Amino acid sequence: MIKTPEWPRTAAIFGSxxxxxxALSHALAAKGCETIYCGSRQGIEPSGPRLVPFDFDLTDEASIxxxxxxxxxxPPEWVIIATGILTLPDGRGPERTYKRIDGDAMGQVLALNTIGPAMIAKYILPLMPRADRFVFSAISARVGSIxxxxxxxxxxxxxxxAALNMLLKNFALEIGRTHKQGVIVGLHPGTVNSDLSEPFQTNLPDGQLTKPSDAANNLLDVLAGLRAEDSGMVFDFKGEAVPA
Structure with missing residues (x-):
């Protein structure tokens, strides 16, 4: 018998x-999640039944x-950090050679993709229950695999x-000592039709580009099937482990 997924009653999306x-915010609402905290810099979107907007800035610890x-x-039973940057607003990145590395640009990418999620963990993980299952996840990428x-x-x-993946592993080990049912993982969503991937969609093989709604449901299905022994790993949209 196929087990019916247990969806959270409360969830938080950072980067909504x-x-x-x-797409994750609306997919969770469609699955019956009662309260979805939806975080963005403006704190006003998305809106709708069960969606509770809040504002935060990845580079502002006080706002987190x-x-x-x-x-x-x-507190949210599931947390998904859906933030990330590939190309900076001024057009810098990603570098194709070490000769193009720019310290300032690299610092900005690390601040948004690594340090920001770490700050979210710092303040959200203490809200998680010790005795019950919870999920804390962040959008990562297969290219973070060494x-x-x-x-x-x-x-x-x-x-x-890669640094984000290491932090998630660290957090999983630390909190696993006291929160035996906790699940802390990275997620690789595949190539999703979004602003992040738009400059790199040329010449993609047919079928490789995924709609945001499909990507969201894929990732939620993966999270629903994970258990405590999976904590600290990175999983792709098919539920397969991504090598470290």
Whole structure:
């Protein structure tokens, strides 16, 4: 008998105005989640039944702390960090050679892809229950895998995602000592039709580009099937482990 997925009653999406984050917010509502905290810099989108917007800035620790305080009375059972940057707003990145590495640009990528999610963990993980299952996840990328890297390039992005994966492993080990049912994982959504991937969609093989709504449902299905022993790993949209 196929077990019916157990969807959360409360959830939080950090980065709810991006393609994947927006789709995740509405997919969770469609699955019956009662309260979905939807975080963005403006704090006004998306809107709709069960969606509770809040504002935060990945580079402002105080705003992340305030967001956690906002959720304290009814903490999310599932948390998904759906933020990330590949190309900076000024057009820099991703670097195809080490000769193009720019320290300032690399710092910005690490701040958004690695340090920001770490700050979210700092303030959200203390809200998680000790005795019950919870999920804390962040959108990562297969290119963050060190052992699976056969092409090189994209230095700042690869490094930021590899560092994110290491942090998720660290958090899983630490919190697993006291929260035996917790699940902390990275997620590789595939190539999703979004602003992040738009400059790199040329010449993609047919069928490789995924709609945000499909990507969201794929990732939610993966999270629903994970257990405590999976904590600390990275999984793709098919539920397969991504090599470290």
């Amino acid at each position: 105005t991006g393609g994947i984050g927006h 702390k305030a967001a956690a305080e906002h959720m304290k009375e009814r 052992s699976d890297n056969g092409l090189g390039g994209w230095h700042s992005y690869r490094a930021s995602k």
